[in-house]
Amino acid sequence: MKFNIAPLGFSNDPLLRKLILTLSPLFQDIKVFYPLIDVEMAYSLERRQYNSTKILEQVIRNEPSSDAYMMILTELDLFVPVLTHIFGEAQLKGNHSIVSICRLYEEFYTSESNPELLFERAMKEILHELGHNFGLIHCIDWDCVMHVSNAVEEIDIKGRYYCSFCLNELKENSIPIKEFFKW
Numbered sequence: 382m383k384f385n386i387a388p389l390g391f392s393n394d395p396l397l398r399k400l401i402l403t404l405s406p407l408f409q410d411i412k413v414f415y416p417l418i419d420v421e422m423a424y425s426l427e428r429r430q431y432n433s434t435k436i437l438e439q440v441i442r443n444e445p446s447s448d449a450y451m452m453i454l455t456e457l458d459l460f461v462p463v464l465t466h467i468f469g470e471a472q473l474k475g476n477h478s479i480v481s482i483c484r485l486y487e488e489f490y491t492s493e494s495n496p497e498l499l500f501e502r503a504m505k506e507i508l509h510e511l512g513h514n515f516g517l518i519h520c521i522d523w524d525c526v527m528h529v530s531n532a533v534e535e536i537d538i539k540g541r542y543y544c545s546f547c548l549n550e551l552k553e554n555s556i557p558i559k560e561f562f563k564w
């Protein structure tokens with residue numbers, strides 16, 4: 382499996398390096414790729430946020446990726462019309478996804494910096510959105526990274542990896558994912 386990470390409005394290079402290093406046992410190849418996207422077309426003046434579906438659609442159109450998973454990683458605050466915010470969005474059984482770390486920063490809530498917590502939250506949301514690309518839907522098991530998270534506390538509570546049920550689904554979908562991935 383190949384994985385392209387596409388930073389978009391993303392300046393946290395130490396975090397990017399750590400994520401790539403940690404995810405590398407899961408993929409044959411991880412590349413950083415800079416997409417040509419006009420994010421302003423996704424900006425809502427009213428909400429002061431970016432419509433994630435519009436960004437995702439543009440990436441799918443401009444950067445079709447048939448042989449690799451491609452994830453936009455951003456610090457922009459994302460929304461979809463029915464929700465106040467979202468942490469990410471992905472094509473179910475597709476190759477494209479987007480994750481925002483804007484609301485994963487502890488500073489967003491408490492004004493205290495916590496890079497380790499930011500890393501943990503980002504890893505969980507990346508594995509979650511990739512899970513959708515792999516064909517997984519939301520899981521009821523709180524110990525599973527595929528549990529849905531609408532608030533950051535829910536990210537902190539849920540597990541760090543796919544549960545045995547989800548791992549089994551991945552096997553059935555012929556996704557070559559490591560069963561025992563420790564991070």
Ligand SMILES: [Zn+2]
Pocket residue numbers: 509513519529
């Ligand atoms: Zn989800």
Ligand SMILES: [Zn+2]
Pocket residue numbers: 520521522525526527528543544545546547548
């Ligand atoms: Zn699960």
